[in-house]
Amino acid sequence: MRRTEGPSALERLLARKSVGRILRSFLRPPEVTATNQLDVREAYRLWAPRYSNETTTHYLDDELARTMLEGLPRNHLLDAGCGAGARIRDIPGAVGIDLSPEMLAAGGLHSVVAGDINAMPFASGQFDMVWCRLVLGHLRDPFPAYREFCRVCMPGGHVFVTDFHPEAVVAGHRRAFNDQAGAVHEIEHYVHTDHTELAAQAGLELVATRDGAVGPSLRDFYVHGIGRKAYIRDFGLNLVSAYLFRLPRN
Ligand SMILES: C[S@@+](CC[C@H](N)C(=O)[O-])C[C@H]1O[C@@H](n2cnc3c(N)ncnc32)[C@H](O)[C@@H]1O
Known part of the structure; x- marks a missing residue:
């Protein structure tokens, strides 16, 4: 499914920011x-x-x-907003929490609980790694969740957050899905450009931030999914933003 060879000449051209911007301005x-x-x-x-x-x-x-996250300890991992738990399925001892009992049931994991990441049923300082992936965009105000991440994280531990990228929203991408009857539904979503500030107010220090953009590694997803034209349109577009934070030791 995934492509490992390097970028083609077209991909190198599309990689120029200005080319991508112009293309996307009329190909939404x-x-x-x-x-x-x-x-x-x-x-x-x-x-x-x-x-x-x-x-x-x-x-x-x-x-x-x-x-x-390479090399960082995750002996006590919490996946906040774990969905069906796919990201912790193979990690012994990892724990998940999600608002949706149906998502948890679909994954069938035992190490998960139904609950809200704004007020979690976990003791303070319990986890050396807390991750929250593609969840915070669903919250109008992510600050209470950041406070909870701080509370349950042990001093010196890490918090890893990813979100749907604001550029993707500007380019016309939406968080939507088809239900079993084929109807399209858009999901409540908020654009947050202030993760670093909110996390700092909650007590976390930033270690690194990075964006994930459409590129050769996604070529096959597009070609076998929504098509090559969409791949060319979206090439270089940031779809995901990621933040790694640390809870200071004192
Ligand atoms: C896009 S899914 C991501 C699931 C998982 N993190 C992953 O990356 O595969 C978003 C998940 O966030 C959960 N969610 C949204 N708001 C939540 C909240 N306040 N507390 C707990 N879970 C929440 C939803 O129920 C859903 O399962």
């Missing part, structure tokens, strides 16, 4: 024709039976996690 993705915007709880209840992690955003998120 088709409008999402959702009749309404669903709140998170209802959206993931409907999406759970068909939810898949095989998407461009999940793939970029995984790439970012692999590179940014």
Whole structure:
């Protein structure tokens, strides 16, 4: 599925920021024709039976996690907003929490609980790694969640956050899915450009931030999914932003 060879001549041309911007200014993705915007709880209840992690955003998120978290301890890992738990399935001892019992049931893991990341049922200082991936864009105000991440993280531990990139929203991408009957639903989503500030107010220090953009590693997803034209249109577009924070020791 994934491509390993280097970029083609066309991809090198598209990699120039100005070329991508011009292309996307007149080649926007088709409008999402959702009749309404669903709140998170209802959206993931409907999406759970068909939810898949095989998407461009999940793939970029995984790439970012692999590179940014390399070598960091995760002996006590919390996945906040774990969905079906695909990202902790193979990590012994990892714990997950998610608002949607249907998503948790679809994954069938035992080490997960239903709950809200704004007020988690975990003791303070319990985890050396807290990650929260592609979740905070669903919260109008992510600050209470950041405070909770700080509370449950042990001093010297890390918090890893990813979000749907603001540039993707500007380019016309939406968080939407098809239900079992084929109807399109858009999910409640908020653009946050202030993760670093919110995390700092909560007590976290920034270690690194990176963006995940459409490029050769996503070529096959596009070509076998929404098509080559869309790949050319989106080449270079940031779809995911990632932040690695640390809780200071004192
Ligand atoms: C796009 S999915 C991501 C799932 C998982 N993190 C992953 O990357 O595969 C977003 C998830 O966030 C969960 N979620 C949204 N708001 C939440 C909240 N306040 N507390 C707990 N989970 C929440 C949803 O139920 C959904 O399962």
